[in-house]
Amino acid sequence: xxxxxxxxxxxxxxxxxxxxxxxxxxxxxxxxxxxxxxxxxxxxxxxxxxxxxxxxxxxxxxxxxxxxxxxxxxxxxxxxxxxxxxxxxxxxxxxxxxxxxxxxxxxxxxxxxxxxxxxxxxxxxxxxxxxxxxxxxxxxxxxxxxxxxxxxxxxxxxxxxxxxxxxxxxxxxxxxxxxxxxxxxxxxxxxxxxxxxxxxxxxxxxxxxxxxxxxxxxxxxxxxxxxxxxxxxxxxxxxxxxxxxxxxxxxxxxxxxxxxxxxxxxxxxxxxxxxxxxxxxxxxxxxxxxxxxxxxxxxxxxxxxxxx
Amino acid sequence: xxxxxxxxxxxxxxxxxxxxxxxxxxxxxxxxxxxxxxxxxxxxxxxxxxxxxxxxxxxxxxxxxxxxxxxxxxxxxxxxxxxxxxxxxxxxxxxxxxxxxxxxxxxxxxxxxxxxxxxxxxxxxxxxxxxxxxxxxxxxxxxxxxxxxxxxxxxxxxxxxxxxxxxxxxxxxxxxxxxxxxxxxxxxxxxxxxxxxxxxxxxxxxxxxxxxxxxxxxxxxxxxxxxxxxxxxxxxxxxxxxxxxxxxxxxxxxxxxxxxxxxxxxxxxxxxxxxxxxxxxxxxxxxxxxxxxxxxxxxxxxxxxxxxxxxxxxxxxxxxxxxxxxxxxxxxxxxxxxxxxxxxxxxxxxxxxxxxxxxxxxxxxxxxxxxxxxx
Numbered sequence: 076x077x078x079x080x081x082x083x084x085x086x087x088x089x090x091x092x093x094x095x096x097x098x099x100x101x102x103x104x105x106x107x108x109x110x111x112x113x114x115x116x117x118x119x120x121x122x123x124x125x126x127x128x129x130x131x132x133x134x135x136x137x138x139x140x141x142x143x144x145x146x147x148x149x150x151x152x153x154x155x156x157x158x159x160x161x162x163x164x165x166x167x168x169x170x171x172x173x174x175x176x177x178x179x180x181x182x183x184x185x186x187x188x189x190x191x192x193x194x195x196x197x198x199x200x201x202x203x204x205x206x207x208x209x210x211x212x213x214x215x216x217x218x219x220x221x222x223x224x225x226x227x228x229x230x231x232x233x234x235x236x237x238x239x240x241x242x243x244x245x246x247x248x249x250x251x252x253x254x255x256x257x258x259x260x261x262x263x264x265x266x267x268x269x270x271x272x273x274x275x276x277x278x279x280x281x282x283x284x285x286x287x288x289x290x291x292x293x294x295x296x297x298x299x300x301x302x303x304x305x306x307x308x309x310x311x312x313x314x315x316x317x318x319x320x321x322x323x324x325x326x327x328x329x330x331x332x333x334x335x336x337x338x339x340x341x342x343x344x345x346x347x348x349x350x351x352x353x354x355x356x357x358x359x360x361x362x363x364x365x366x367x368x369x370x371x372x373x374x375x376x377x378x379x380x381x382x383x
Numbered sequence: 384x385x386x387x388x389x390x391x392x393x394x395x396x397x398x399x400x401x402x403x404x405x406x407x408x409x410x411x412x413x414x415x416x417x418x419x420x421x422x423x424x425x426x427x428x429x430x431x432x433x434x435x436x437x438x439x440x441x442x443x444x445x446x447x448x449x450x451x452x453x454x455x456x457x458x459x460x461x462x463x464x465x466x467x468x469x470x471x472x473x474x475x476x477x478x479x480x481x482x483x484x485x486x487x488x489x490x491x492x493x494x495x496x497x498x499x500x501x502x503x504x505x506x507x508x509x510x511x512x513x514x515x516x517x518x519x520x521x522x523x524x525x526x527x528x529x530x531x532x533x534x535x536x537x538x539x540x541x542x543x544x545x546x547x548x549x550x551x552x553x554x555x556x557x558x559x560x561x562x563x564x565x566x567x568x569x570x571x572x573x574x575x576x577x578x579x580x581x582x583x584x585x586x587x588x589x590x591x592x593x594x595x596x597x598x599x600x601x602x603x604x605x606x607x608x609x610x611x612x613x614x615x616x617x618x619x620x621x622x623x624x625x626x627x628x629x630x631x632x633x634x635x636x637x638x639x640x641x642x643x644x645x646x647x648x649x650x651x652x653x654x655x656x657x658x659x660x661x662x663x664x665x666x667x668x669x670x671x672x673x674x675x676x677x678x679x680x681x682x683x684x685x686x687x688x689x690x691x692x693x694x695x696x697x698x699x700x701x702x703x704x705x706x707x708x709x710x711x712x713x714x715x716x717x718x719x720x721x722x723x724x725x726x727x728x729x730x731x732x733x734x735x736x737x738x739x740x741x742x743x744x745x746x747x748x749x750x751x752x753x754x755x756x757x758x
Contacts, residue, residue, distance in 0.1 A: 111540075111541065113544060157729070161730035163726065166480060167676060167725060167729045170482065170676060171723075171725040171729065172726075174673065175719060175723070175726070178715040178718025179715075179719050182428065182712065182715045182716050185711060185715075186428075186433075186711055186712065191713070307544065307545075310544070314541070349552040349555050352552055356546075356548050356549045357549060360545050363531070363542060364531065366537075367531060367536065367537040370535070371534075371535055
């Protein structure tokens with residue numbers, strides 16, 4: 076086991092979990108507004124593609140990130156509009172957006188870049204790694220917290236920011252009000268459609284960062300369907316942590332650990348990768364069952380007391 | 384219960400002929416317009432890529448329908464969509480949003496693969512047993528979201544969403560480790576010839592599963608329209624509280640619908656394992672379970688119409704191979720078309736755009752009595 080749990084594993088986990096954390100932050104904003112965002116894989120995939128494509132044409136990483144985020148936000152606006160304005164079932168619309176992103180990026184991959192499977196943005200561009208002062212001189216902490224790229228830091232700095240916005244601002248209060256009781260919120264004069272739409276587009280923003288990170292930082296290429304259900308894992312984390320930002324990101328780190336270990340344990344211990352990969356979905360199923368049983372019990376208790 | 388069923392049926396018959404014609408035009412018109420819009424947007428994408436849309440679509444059409452070989456290939460591509468389209472239709476008609484057909488199909492295929500290799504029987508017992516095993520496996524996997532919705536009131540869509548990757552990973556594990564056949568690919572052992580669905584052509588894997596699917600469509604068209612069960616299933620979708628008031632056990636019906644839908648999903652897997660591949664291959668499905676959503680929505684959840692919408696998507700899938708060979712447009716364009724079709728059909732445009740206009744119209748002229756008022 077010693078060769079599995081090393082310091083560089085923790086670095087790997089933090090890097091592997093970054094896109095999950097980004098997506099989860101976006102997804103929990105919509106979650107708090109009462110929307111289950113299952114289109115996040117589609118948003119991320121689109122952003123990953125546009126990111127690499129822009130890097131190829133401009134050679135500038137930061138412009139590429141902006142373009143990636145914008146593309147993801149446009150797709151999220153489309154999703155939000157179909158669900159909120161045209162009342163399309165969220166799961167059906169979300170599945171359709173996922174298929175749309177998968178198909179469109181594959182068509183454009185061939186049409187614009189002449190590639191069938193994988194595309195790299197010409198010469199490989201890299202984000203600089205930042206070392207945090209003081210911490211970079213302390214042995215263990217240096218390995219754990221220093222030397223990441225700006226996007227990694229952003230994901231974990233944005234976590235308390237999202238938490239603050241949700242629980243300490245007027246806008247956050249409105250989002251939660253809309254999520255808990257849309258009718259009551261509407262009767263208080265809150266524009267439910269507009270608040271929900273804002274959270275969906277913000278989820279597009281965060282998934283855009285996740286996608287850009289995947290194709291420009293984590294690896295420097297775009298490959299077909301490269302998000303690999305990360306949006307779904309992020310959604311599982313949101314469910315598991317009941318949408319609390321800090322806890323949700325902590326859970327993405329756990330799920331990231333399972334992912335990180337799945338490759339290593341196969342190499343070192345011969346454990347099938349599927350066993351580790353199944354963990355996020357499996358524990359989320361357990362959580363759903365537990366929450367369901369608790370709710371049912373509570374319901375019975377209420378019935379019992381009212382009957383008396 | 385039977386009484387209320389009769390009175391509603393009489394009510395529908397009383398709708399005047401012109402209204403019926405109008406209704407049918409809208410029912411058929413919307414899918415056709417939707418397909419047209421999707422092809423139009425697809426055409427713009429083809430144009431942007433510097434290709435001729437008419438040529439590309441022409442190649443697609445030729446690839447799907449020109450010559451017997453292509454037609455049979457199209458039918459082979461249509462077959463899994465008949466099953467998954469029917470599975471989704473039955474569920475959605477009852478407002479049971481079973482988006483877990485993909486997982487149910489994977490377990491069906493695995494069960495068929497296991498029974499097809501490890502059991503030794505004469506073909507007239509072996510083949511039916513393998514098919515039944517697949518149906519049971521699909522139904523069992525569907526029982527999880529069913530029971531969670533019925534007993535714990537957990538959203539079935541979330542459960543299905545988590546169960547799909549779980550099914551994918553479990554079947555992938557089983558076919559890669561414990562039951563893996565020797566060789567480079569992750570698959571189970573080849574299914575015995577006694578459990579294979581007969582194939583009809585040398586050039587494709589078109590097999591008897593196609594006709595089983597057609598029979599299922601007919602059976603469920605009959606069940607939906609001519610049996611009490613079918614009426615109950617429709618009612619819990621349209622108006623659960625009315626159904627409950629009418630004496631239907633809604634929770635039980637939801638479980639029933641889920642089981643039947645899952646069973647058909649499992650049979651989709653049987654057709655693939657016993658008819659097409661002859662074993663369970665890890666990752667054999669390009670997402671037939673999700674394609675079923677598009678098929679079902681185009682067909683408006685009508686089992687007979689599923690045959691047409693499955694044929695349409697099957698032809699697109701099959702013909703797109705030729706389009707990909709002859710142009711720089713890849714097969715993935717079909718995914719884009721499919722996504723646009725689903726988005727447009729899932730949307731309720733009339734609600735927002737015409738609500739005001741309709742309200743104005745209604746106040747102006749005296750409208751005829753609606754069905755519910757006649758009761």
